[in-house]
Amino acid sequence: MDLSAFLKNRVTLARVFGALLTLYVLLEWVFRARGLATFVAVVLVVVGAVLAFRMLRRGLRHSLWRLRNRLIVTWMFVGVVPILLILALAVVGTWIVAGQVAFYLVSSELDRRAESLADPMRILAQARPADRATALAPMGSFLAARMPGLQIVVSGDQTLRYPSTSAIPAPQAGWTDYTGWIAKDGVYYSAAVVKTGGTTVMALAPITPDVLEKTILGIGKLNLAAFEDEIPVNGAGTVPPAYNGWTWLDFRFTWLNSIPFRDWTNPEAGRTALLQITTRPSAVLGAVFSNGIEFGQVALLAFGALAATLLCVWLGSIVIGLSLTRSITGAVHRLYEGTLQIAKGDFSGRIPVKGNDQLADLGRSFNNMTAQLEQLVSIAREKERLESEVEIACEVQTQLFPHSPPAMRTIELVGLCHPARMVSGDYYDYLRLPDGNLAMAIGDVAGKGISAALLMAAIQSIVRTQLAAGMPLAAAAGNGHGGTRFSTSSLVAQLNRQLFANTAPEKYATFFFGAYDEQSRILTYTNAGHVQPLLLCKGEVKPLEVTGTVVGAFPAIRYEEQSVEIHSNDLLIAYTDGITEPENAYGEEFGSERLAETALLYQNREPKEIVAKIMEAVRQWSTAPELPDDMTLVIARGLA
Secondary structure, three states: OOHHHHHHHHHHHHHHHHHHHHHHHHHHHHOOOOOHHHHHHHHHHHHHHHHHHHHHHHHHHOOOOHHHHHHHHHHHHHHHHHHHHHHHHHOOOOOOOHHHHHHHHHHHHHHHHHHHHHHHHHHHHHEEEEEEEHHHHHHHHHHHOOOOOOEEEOOOOOOOOEEEOOOOOOOOOOOEEEEEEEEEOOOEEEEEEEOOOOEEEEEEEEHHHHHHHHOOOOOOEEEEEEEEOOEEEEEOOOOOHHHHHHHOOOOEEEEEEEEEEOOOOEEEEEEEEEEEEEEEEHHHHHHHOOOOOOHHHHHHHHHHHHHHHHHHHHHHHHHHHHHHHHHHHHHHHHHHHHHHHHOOOOOOOOOOOOOOOOOOHHHHHHHHHHHHHHHHHHHHHHHHHHHHHHHHHHHHHHHHHHOOEEEOOOOEEEEEOOOOOOOOOOEEEEEEEOOOOOOOEEEEOOHHHHHHHHHHHHHHHHHHHHHHHHOOOOEEOOOOOOOEEEOOOHHHHHHHHHHHHHOOOOEEEEEEEEEEOOOOEEEEEEEEEEEOOOEOOOOOOEEEEEOOOOOOOOOOOOOEEEEEOOOOOOEEEOOOOHHOOOOOOOEEHHHHHHHHHHHHHOOOOOOOHHHHHHHHHHHHHOOOOOOOOOEEEEEEEOOO
């Protein structure tokens, strides 16, 4: 056994954890090596966390293997967790809403207290100096009756104070009109500052615990302090008792919020104080609905009744859920036992079916499935036999295609066929004639699969038989050269007659046949309805004409033939429609123009490389997961 296999089988995470724990105990309690023990402790924690996670995951996998346990866990997430979340939302919502309402009530009352000083101070500021001195005392006495500890200072042309014993200094020059809170010498004040011309009038009423307690009677305990430094106003008021002793429903909570104020010594800089309110929902409701109606009692009773109703519904849902769970798990267990019988090869077993619900229909479907499995197995075996025969046909067809092009002096060829299925209906062939010249052919049989492959084999057999038997010779005319050549039109006409006579009427094929004269470099061809081959000559693309209709469809068809000269470095591209018809994501075909552009791009490469580049371009263009049609390509290049 090698080292890696030994470590994999023997060294487990649990053993590593045990060894680290033992090492830590020895270092900590025996050797007293605290530094090393600390490092081992850190590694021990990491290994322990990984081990705990693995054990938890393994335990969950084991416990959740049974469907019943999975349904119970699902019910917990569906039935229990939402209720807990709703309860949490209700508690948090009550805390936020009640706290914010309590803060609004207290802060609004304190703001009104400061605003009540603004109008009297404005009257004093706008009065004549003589009238101001006369009105200060009675106005101050009136306001002090409602706001104990009130102090007023008038500065400008004259300095006046109320009460006369007040030691409050004149406001600093930076003060502008202001209504709100002012902190001075560690005390908060409700304040109003009015500035008219060169006269500044300021009123300060201290915010004491007694003032806070009387702000909103019964709201709860109020505390006030600044952020930056401690200016506390503590112990104002008391938290009322829970309504009817329902502490679980009328719970006690604390709410914090900020209140802006200004400092006496720095009037231009704003500061912030914290107002802390400790209260209960019933106290807030009582303060809001202060018209004698015990709304808090009604709300709490309604909430309790709703909670009791929900509890009853929840318990009923548990009973119904357990019953449905039993029915589901029972049906699944019976299906599981049935699958075990099928795994053993026993297709005669049937599971009991009860009821008319979907689970019962599933059981009936399972029984029908077991009855059909044996038939499906036999069909699968027959399919395997057919696939093996198709593989044999594919091997046979592969042998029909030419394995290597003939060695010619003035031209070189290469051909390739990619079937859309295992066998192809496309046909290409080239061979050297007895006189040293070259014959080449390409065709596309209508349809796909075995029938198209059989017709392709018949075409190859007929063509090769005619070439071996010798076709009528026709004198080369109009090209300036002497000699003889095969009559391509006669060969194609004979092929058409034989296919029509020996195949079904719906079987036909497109066919291109050419005979190349090595001496004159002339290619004589007949195109029977096939896509036009392309001749690339000096950067120009010349499609070869179609000289007749398809073969095998009509008994008596006359075919014509054309001739073209293939010079050095000219490129002849013969192909089937599987090259040009594949579409991209927008429904655009690859087309003969893109085929010509690709060939021109790689015209100076070897013919095999040109074929590979064209095939690659077609596959990249098409978005289909498999070939829509057979792809066949034959390329001939003129040599120097």
